[in-house]
Amino acid sequence: MTQQKKQWSAIIIMIALFAMIAFVTNLCSPMAIIVKNDFGASNVLAQIGNYGNFIAYLVMGIPAGMLIAKYGYKKTALIGLAIGIIGILIQWLSGHVGKESAFLVYLIGAFTSGFTMCILNCVVNPMLNLLGGGGNKGNQLIQLGGVFNSTAAVACYILMGALIGDAAKAHIADATPALMIALAIFVIAFVVIMFTKIEEPEQAPVDTSLIKGALSHRHFALGALAIFLYMSVEVGTPTYILQYLTSKGIPASTVGLIVMMLIGRFVGASIGAKISSRAMITTVASATLLLVSFGMFSPETSTVEVPGIDWASLSVIWQEVPVGILAFLLVGLCTSVMWGGIFNMAVEGLGKYTAIASGIFMTMVFGCAVMVAIQGWVADMTDYMTSYWVVLFSAAYILFYAAIGSKPSKKSE
Structure with missing residues (x-):
């Protein structure tokens, strides 16, 4: 072979x-x-x-x-x-x-x-x-x-x-x-x-100092925080869309977001070799800021129909929702490529620290529980739309990371 x-x-x-x-x-x-x-x-x-x-x-x-x-x-x-x-x-x-x-x-x-x-x-x-x-x-x-x-x-x-x-x-x-x-x-x-042979890359000896070594790379440490906050954008956006729609007595379905993420990933996979991760994430983070802002401040009286699926009967359904909700669904196009792009930028040049860096990244997924809880607390104190300031803050940081913070601070190891 x-x-x-x-x-x-x-x-x-x-x-x-x-x-x-x-x-x-x-x-x-x-x-x-x-x-x-x-x-x-x-x-x-x-x-x-x-x-x-x-x-x-x-x-x-x-x-x-x-x-x-x-x-x-x-x-x-x-x-x-x-x-x-x-x-x-x-x-x-x-x-x-x-x-x-x-x-x-x-x-x-x-x-x-x-x-x-x-x-x-x-x-x-x-x-x-x-x-x-x-x-x-x-x-x-x-x-x-x-x-x-x-x-x-x-x-x-x-x-x-x-x-x-x-x-x-x-x-x-x-x-x-x-x-x-x-x-x-x-x-x-x-x-x-x-029964499949997989070529293994070089690994550093197992030691807790690996964590310190990975975090000594500034662009990785900032990238780990970007993943923590990314979970707010990916999960917080649909979670409180559902809560908002339910509070308004509107039947809710997440299929719109899933389909948007699928489309976004098809696009990301097709152009990923031609466009740098930095350019890709800068673009989608900027788009997320615009879409979430539009979703927050657009009038509820302007409505549009969006597709959904009744999973029990596998039938396509159409739901009339405020136009701002469509903007939130379109965020799925943006979040679809964020994980891969942030990971790609953060581990660039880590060499022997890549494995432990991946573990640190996975730990940051817990940011979902933390950030969604914070957004829920804001929603309880104010209202659902105001809670999206949490998502805006997270998207703004991701934009900062892609544009500035992702530049490697050390030579490859």
Whole structure:
């Protein structure tokens, strides 16, 4: 097998893992509805499966980077997949145990799966960047992975709708087909990766000083903060759109945002090799500032119809919403390429520190829980539209990072 074929085999596997991460992560939303119905859980408790993902990133981010530094990308991916298999089996088991312990069993499974998503993200992002040789090509591969990531997210919702129907009337046991598909994906990925040779880049000896070494690169430290705040833009924008629409008695669907992210990633993947990450993120951060500002201050009396999907019946629906909501949905075009672009700029020139840097990045995903909570606090104190000042602040920082803060402060190591 030629070196080029070996490289493409590794690229295909990493992109497949990217898609798998989205599929399993997006099981959390419909599962939360099922949990609320099956166990009579509160809204907060029902979302613990979702919270578990972010808590897992906080707990497992840096350890995952240390695993890569010690065992390499391939073995770390296998460890993550093995943990994922266990997590899915535990979630499945929750539908077949006594009612008094079923909820606890489900939560354990959800937390376990969250660890897997963190580990695999630590593997996928730097490997795609390295396989592309960094720079524009590395960014293009991450954006291509993002296309499959968004496609898998849509597929998850469609599959759950087709297999389960109305999630609000379903029970954990009814989710067995979807969980078994997720399990099969994990098992197949484990076997394929085990028998695929992946060239490992040079790693620094495992030591806590790796963290200090990575953070000594100013552009990386600023990039880690950019990822922390990016979570506010990606998650905070749709979260409070839904809250706002619900408060106005308007049926809400997130398909518009998912489709916008999918389109954005297709565009990002197609032009990623031609346009630098710095130019790309500067452009989309500026567009985000304009779109969010328009969404905040446009009159509610001006309306427009946007598409959505009834996941239970898989039918397309059209909803009349204020025109500002359309602007918020268009933010999905911008956020679709932010993660890959910020990562690409932040790890440029890190060399042996790339693995631990990826772990630090994954830890910063916890910013979702922090920033969305801050936005929620502002919404409670004022109103939903005023809360988007939090998103504007985050987008402004990302613009600063792309334009100024992303310039490497040291030579490659």
